[in-house]
Amino acid sequence: MLTTEELVASLKSVLPAEQVSINETIREQHGKDESYHTPSMPDVVVFPASTEEVIKIMKLASQYKVPVVPFGRGTSLEGHVIPYDHGITIDFSLMNKVLEVRENDFLVRVQPGVTRTQLNKELKKYGLFFSVDPGADATLGGMAATNASGTTAVRYGVMRDQVRDLEVVLADGTVIHTGNLAEKSSSGLHLNGLFVGSEGTLGCFTELTLRVYGIPEYVMAARASFPSVQDAVSAVVGILQAGIPVARVELVDEPSMKQVNLFNDTNYKEQPTLFMEFHGNEAGLKQDVEFMKEIVSDYHCEGIEYETDQAALNQLWEARHNLAYAFIHGYPGKKMMTTDVCVPISDLGAAIDNARAALNKLDLPGGIVGHVGDGNFHALIMIDMNNPEEIRKSEEFNEVIVIDALERGGTCTGEHGVGVGKQKYQEREHGQALQVMERIKLALDPENLLNPNKLIKVKRELF
Amino acid sequence: MLTTEELVASLKSVLPAEQVSINETIREQHGKDESYHTPSMPDVVVFPASTEEVIKIMKLASQYKVPVVPFGRGTSLEGHVIPYDHGITIDFSLMNKVLEVRENDFLVRVQPGVTRTQLNKELKKYGLFFSVDPGADATLGGMAATNASGTTAVRYGVMRDQVRDLEVVLADGTVIHTGNLAEKSSSGLHLNGLFVGSEGTLGCFTELTLRVYGIPEYVMAARASFPSVQDAVSAVVGILQAGIPVARVELVDEPSMKQVNLFNDTNYKEQPTLFMEFHGNEAGLKQDVEFMKEIVSDYHCEGIEYETDQAALNQLWEARHNLAYAFIHGYPGKKMMTTDVCVPISDLGAAIDNARAALNKLDLPGGIVGHVGDGNFHALIMIDMNNPEEIRKSEEFNEVIVIDALERGGTCTGEHGVGVGKQKYQEREHGQALQVMERIKLALDPENLLNPNKLIKVKRELF
Numbered sequence: 001m002l003t004t005e006e007l008v009a010s011l012k013s014v015l016p017a018e019q020v021s022i023n024e025t026i027r028e029q030h031g032k033d034e035s036y037h038t039p040s041m042p043d044v045v046v047f048p049a050s051t052e053e054v055i056k057i058m059k060l061a062s063q064y065k066v067p068v069v070p071f072g073r074g075t076s077l078e079g080h081v082i083p084y085d086h087g088i089t090i091d092f093s094l095m096n097k098v099l100e101v102r103e104n105d106f107l108v109r110v111q112p113g114v115t116r117t118q119l120n121k122e123l124k125k126y127g128l129f130f131s132v133d134p135g136a137d138a139t140l141g142g143m144a145a146t147n148a149s150g151t152t153a154v155r156y157g158v159m160r161d162q163v164r165d166l167e168v169v170l171a172d173g174t175v176i177h178t179g180n181l182a183e184k185s186s187s188g189l190h191l192n193g194l195f196v197g198s199e200g201t202l203g204c205f206t207e208l209t210l211r212v213y214g215i216p217e218y219v220m221a222a223r224a225s226f227p228s229v230q231d232a233v234s235a236v237v238g239i240l241q242a243g244i245p246v247a248r249v250e251l252v253d254e255p256s257m258k259q260v261n262l263f264n265d266t267n268y269k270e271q272p273t274l275f276m277e278f279h280g281n282e283a284g285l286k287q288d289v290e291f292m293k294e295i296v297s298d299y300h301c302e303g304i305e306y307e308t309d310q311a312a313l314n315q316l317w318e319a320r321h322n323l324a325y326a327f328i329h330g331y332p333g334k335k336m337m338t339t340d341v342c343v344p345i346s347d348l349g350a351a352i353d354n355a356r357a358a359l360n361k362l363d364l365p366g367g368i369v370g371h372v373g374d375g376n377f378h379a380l381i382m383i384d385m386n387n388p389e390e391i392r393k394s395e396e397f398n399e400v401i402v403i404d405a406l407e408r409g410g411t412c413t414g415e416h417g418v419g420v421g422k423q424k425y426q427e428r429e430h431g432q433a434l435q436v437m438e439r440i441k442l443a444l445d446p447e448n449l450l451n452p453n454k455l456i457k458v459k460r461e462l463f
Numbered sequence: 464m465l466t467t468e469e470l471v472a473s474l475k476s477v478l479p480a481e482q483v484s485i486n487e488t489i490r491e492q493h494g495k496d497e498s499y500h501t502p503s504m505p506d507v508v509v510f511p512a513s514t515e516e517v518i519k520i521m522k523l524a525s526q527y528k529v530p531v532v533p534f535g536r537g538t539s540l541e542g543h544v545i546p547y548d549h550g551i552t553i554d555f556s557l558m559n560k561v562l563e564v565r566e567n568d569f570l571v572r573v574q575p576g577v578t579r580t581q582l583n584k585e586l587k588k589y590g591l592f593f594s595v596d597p598g599a600d601a602t603l604g605g606m607a608a609t610n611a612s613g614t615t616a617v618r619y620g621v622m623r624d625q626v627r628d629l630e631v632v633l634a635d636g637t638v639i640h641t642g643n644l645a646e647k648s649s650s651g652l653h654l655n656g657l658f659v660g661s662e663g664t665l666g667c668f669t670e671l672t673l674r675v676y677g678i679p680e681y682v683m684a685a686r687a688s689f690p691s692v693q694d695a696v697s698a699v700v701g702i703l704q705a706g707i708p709v710a711r712v713e714l715v716d717e718p719s720m721k722q723v724n725l726f727n728d729t730n731y732k733e734q735p736t737l738f739m740e741f742h743g744n745e746a747g748l749k750q751d752v753e754f755m756k757e758i759v760s761d762y763h764c765e766g767i768e769y770e771t772d773q774a775a776l777n778q779l780w781e782a783r784h785n786l787a788y789a790f791i792h793g794y795p796g797k798k799m800m801t802t803d804v805c806v807p808i809s810d811l812g813a814a815i816d817n818a819r820a821a822l823n824k825l826d827l828p829g830g831i832v833g834h835v836g837d838g839n840f841h842a843l844i845m846i847d848m849n850n851p852e853e854i855r856k857s858e859e860f861n862e863v864i865v866i867d868a869l870e871r872g873g874t875c876t877g878e879h880g881v882g883v884g885k886q887k888y889q890e891r892e893h894g895q896a897l898q899v900m901e902r903i904k905l906a907l908d909p910e911n912l913l914n915p916n917k918l919i920k921v922k923r924e925l926f
Binding site: 102105106107148149160170174175178183185186189190191192193197198237240241280281284286288342343344374376405408409411415417418422425430431432434435436440441442444456 | 565567568569570609610611612616621623624633637638639640641643644646647648649650651652653654655656657659660676679680700703704705706743745746747748749750751754805806807808809837838839868871872873875876877878879880881885888889892893894895896897898899900902903905906907918919
């Protein structure tokens with residue numbers, strides 16, 4: 001084992017000195033994410049400016065068997081970027097260029113440190129947009145690493161659906177491309193899909209080629225209030241079954257609506273509410289919205305309001321996106337824990353009922369929100385990390401939600417990823433398939449250097 | 464090594480005798496696909512009726528190190544199912560049940576031997592359909608194995624996009640599930656994506672859970688003729704850029720239109736033609752079609768005809784689907800070779816130009832057709848397999864097309880897969896990523912028993 005001094009000296013021999021930091025504040029910033037998981041600091045943080053520099057870092061790490069954690073903006077929610085084994089954290093903030101917009105191919109090539117709002121600002125010039133919208137202004141490298149999704153997945157798909165190619169630096173410094181520029185391919189094994197969602201455990205992403213979309217001709221949003229969460233969920237199932245191509249459909253329950261109003265100074269009805277958005281041509285969209293109105297009224301919708309101008313649309317979605325911050329703001333000193341299960345849509349109502357009953361039983365304050373068009377919902381609960389009883393209750397709550405989702409054929413995480421928080425459910429969810437994942441990890445990173453013990457905890461005896 | 468007699472005796476000890484065949488005709492039927500690739504017979508063909516029987520077969524194969532080839536209906540086009548290493552062919556035709564339709568979840572669970580027309584017949588009762596349409600009435604297991612697509616991928620995606628879960632029997636007889644029933648998941652490595660398109664080299668699929676869609680409210684088809692292929696392709700690019708959500712858009716060139724008319728007794732204009740289909744609500748679709756009309760007229764469209772009734776729609780798409788058979792019928796005694804590159808859409812016109820020039824230069828008779836909304840096109844050429852010069856020329860032609868596509872950032876196969884026919888281009892296309900694929904194959908099938916030397920030819924020294 002190298003000492004930290006020796007490691008830093010080695011890194012400085014291959015990188016400009018100012019791109020290698022052991023500053024305490026910087027290490028602290030890279031020792032946590034936005035979750036409640038316990039922080040842990042890296043020994044050193046490096047800021048590569050090119051793929052070549054990432055290769056040099058990985059070759060050194062590989063030579064000296066030093067763990068490496070890739071880091072975007074630290075907005076992960078399950079401890080993905082926390083370096084519990086210390087070593088090197090690679091911060092991609094200097095690799096933040098939009099390299100190429102292939103307007104006619106609906107493709108864009110970016111460095112991993114580009115954030116989604118930065119990309120959308122650039123794409124707007126071309127009448128294009130990038131669809132994946134997890135709320136946080138994460139980097140695209142990080143979003144690919146966790147297979148992020150968010151409000152628009154119901155229409156445009158998740159991060160994995162947008163990735164056409166990744167440039168990846170593997171554990172030993174080899175550079176590969178996982179895909180190509182064609183819209184579809186049956187050539188070779190599907191490495192795009194495998195690397196997206198691998199949470200930094202198989203390689204460092206140094207370039208991404210992503211699918212983008214034309215800004216729709218016409219956009220309309222609606223806010224519909226219901227007497228109960230069940231009615232709202234049933235309305236969503238009805239909308240999907242009618243084949244209405246809704247672009248976003250978000251459920252915000254009553255306690256969460258209260259928090260929205262408090263934080264945003266809005267005056268929305270404090271009832272279970274669906275925030276919806278429709279994209280299309282004007283004629284088609286008007287027919288869709290008429291049909292949607294009939295469906296929601298069948299489920300006792302007590303008020304529906306429409307927005308078509310951009311400012312009102314922005315306010316509506318900002319209110320939704322700020323919800324997590326609204327809870328954090330409302331419970332000073334507490335940390336947020338978020339569940340993230342995804343279930344078959346026909347089970348969604350029962351799964352949400354079960355979550356609300358568990359919150360009540362455990363007497364935990366919290367809201368339920370969700371990307372209900374996908375069957376994905378979150379219970380947001382605020383925990384005092386100095387109160388062991390609250391921590392215990394929140395863990396019990398998480399477990400109740402996850403086991404229920406797995407019994408319904410769902411998954412423990414629809415979009416946040418595994419990190420360290422969902423590891424304990426991996427064997428239960430994947431069964432023998434977990435060993436296949438372990439064998440793949442072992443085949444590609446035999447020394448377990450890349451974000452070790454995240455996503456998959458490979459048994460030591462296999463190394 | 465077991466003798467064939469010993470192998471058959473072992474198989475009969477775990478399967479009913481009538482499910483184990485060494486009949487010459489049956490072995491011959493399992494020694495070829497629909498392509499020009501040289502046949503080669505298995506030693507024995509087995510017909511399992513359940514996952515349990517597949518497990519028993521794989522355990523035997525694994526114990527005695529006998530190669531295994533999974534077989535659907537033999538409609539592959541690159542020699543995928545030809546057992547060049549002999550051994551056992553597993554024919555899935557007895558496993559042909561639609562097990563469950565989860566109407567409200569838009570999901571269906573099937574056995575691998577179910578064909579796509581069989582599935583669609585069942586789904587129609589529920590107002591649902593399965594979107595992937597490769598032309599041939601392949602089995603769903605086979606379609607998943609090659610990541611098939613076809614005419615509707617431009618709107619609904621390819622086979623990989625529809626697979627929510629696979630039950631897979633691995634080389635050693637272990638059974639895994641690669642996914643779950645939720646619409647999205649960030650849990651574990653993405654095994655769904657990895658196994659789809661693995662061409663039988665990683666495991667045998669014994670059950671598939673697939674995404675299905677509501678039959679659209681309104682469907683309209685159009686046939687538009689153009690003075691040149693270039694105009695037709697430019698019109699497609701224009702339609703896509705306008706954001707018109709076309710459900711199918713197929714190019715059929717002039718020689719192919721002649722073959723269509725000859726074979727189908729139709730009287731279509733013998734000009735480069737786009738076959739298009741639009742799905743949506745009536746109002747939106749009418750606005751889309753009006754817009755489409757403006758765009759095609761900008762590209763010198765010389766005639767456009769619409770169909771909305773089901774019989775006319777069926778005739779139109781049958782004509783398109785019968786094209787390969789129309790060529791085979793028109794050149795008795797010859798075998799068909801089909802190129803299958805996919806390029807970025809902005810390169811499609813130039814790539815097709817290049818293909819036509821190569822056909823002319825080599826004096827090869829053939830047609831060009833394609834799923835042009837994806838940038839995927841096929842040149843169909845007819846070869847006399849007893850004429851070495853024709854074989855040489857067709858191989859030269861294939862290579863010209865593939866190298867051109869790779870130089871444009873495309874892929875050697877958009878939908879047919881690698882099999883044995885596209886193996887020689889894998890290193891050129893994937894570079895160092897090919898070694899990653901080899902390591903994965905080796906990790907999951909260390910004895911190289913599953914469809915050996917297809918897709919990836921793992922270097923012997925690695926075993």
